[in-house]
Amino acid sequence: MLDRPTTIAPDILEVSAVRKIYQASNGPVEALRGVNLTIRKGEFVCLLGASGCGKSTLLRIVAGFEKATEGSVTMYGFPVDKPGPDRGMVFQDYALFPWLTVRDNIGFGPKHRRVASKVVDELTDKFMAMVGLTAFADRYPHQLSGGMKQRVAIARVLSNDTDVLLMDEPFGALDALTRSKLQEELVEIWRTTGLTVIFVTHSVEEAVMLADRVIVMSAGPGRIDCEIEVDLPRPRDVASPEFNVLRREVTQKLTSHIAGSRGVAADS
Numbered sequence: 001m002l003d004r005p006t007t008i009a010p011d012i013l014e015v016s017a018v019r020k021i022y023q024a025s026n027g028p029v030e031a032l033r034g035v036n037l038t039i040r041k042g043e044f045v046c047l048l049g050a051s052g053c054g055k056s057t058l059l060r061i062v063a064g065f066e067k068a069t070e071g072s073v074t075m076y077g078f079p080v081d082k083p084g085p086d087r088g089m090v091f092q093d094y095a096l097f098p099w100l101t102v103r104d105n106i107g108f109g110p111k112h113r114r115v116a117s118k119v120v121d122e123l124t125d126k127f128m129a130m131v132g133l134t135a136f137a138d139r140y141p142h143q144l145s146g147g148m149k150q151r152v153a154i155a156r157v158l159s160n161d162t163d164v165l166l167m168d169e170p171f172g173a174l175d176a177l178t179r180s181k182l183q184e185e186l187v188e189i190w191r192t193t194g195l196t197v198i199f200v201t202h203s204v205e206e207a208v209m210l211a212d213r214v215i216v217m218s219a220g221p222g223r224i225d226c227e228i229e230v231d232l233p234r235p236r237d238v239a240s241p242e243f244n245v246l247r248r249e250v251t252q253k254l255t256s257h258i259a260g261s262r263g264v265a266a267d268s
């Protein structure tokens with residue numbers, strides 16, 4: 001399997017000096033401070049950090065669901081100030097439409113944008129096949145397993161012709177085997193489509209398995225501590241010595257900043 005040469009790709013997203021303050025009932029909460037991040041087109045980036053370090057906040061700002069208090073996010077040089085089909089989000093809890101079938105969930109975005117119904121059908125068939133759900137086209141979300149629901153969520157974003165796939169702990173609720181299968185499938189989709197992926201996780205192992213680059217964040221206020229290039233060939237083998245060297249390095253970087261904090265699966 002060939003890796004994609006993302007190191008020479010142009011920048012797609014730029015996060016500059018982002019600060020986020022939430023007004024909570026017991027006073028302001030500074031969720032992010034001074035966050036700078038450049039994402040190259042086609043890159044697979046994992047945001048890794050302890051609970052509360054602002055990973056979801058950063059992702060939501062990039063998605064346009066949340067506004068930065070200070071600083072800016074640009075995509076292809078244009079300011080991001082609202083959600084758009086060019087940035088699709090996949091959540092841990094699937095967020096599917098329960099009253100729509102697999103087919104209609106996947107076709108929802110293009111249909112909503114008044115794409116011709118023949119094209120909607122073609123897009124739906126294409127992405128349903130890509131995530132292996134063609135045989136389940138007429139099922140409803142409650143008739144699917146967690147892994148299948150997450151496949152629908154991914155296909156639903158892809159059918160929007162999205163450039164950047166934003167994933168907030170998407171496999172966190174799945175059993176280990178299903179999680180590992182979906183990781184493999186996601187890498188295959190990423191490799192074949194040219195998508196840019198920003199993937200939030202607590203798990204060092206998941207980050208090293210998936211990412212070209214791991215961005216380590218820490219809390220109080222949320223910030224980026226360091227980043228680590230993962231130059232292991234794909235498919236990656238968790239049992240290989242090279243994988244373990246990187247897993248240890250990332251774990252050390254993570255724990256040196258958040259010693260004693262809860263909520264991180266250092267899993268090594």
Ligand SMILES: Nc1ncnc2c1ncn2[C@@H]1O[C@H](COP(=O)(O)OP(=O)(O)OP(=O)(O)O)[C@@H](O)[C@H]1O
Nearest residue numbers: 022023024029031050051052053054055056057058
């Ligand atoms: N809507 C909100 N109002 C007030 N505070 C918030 C809000 N959303 C998040 N926060 C606070 O901002 C900080 C960052 O939260 P965020 O959810 O981004 O962290 P996270 O890294 O995604 O955590 P987790 O790993 O648990 O999902 C936390 O202190 C959180 O309590």
Ligand SMILES: [Mg+2]
Nearest residue numbers: 055056057168
């Ligand atoms: Mg979160």
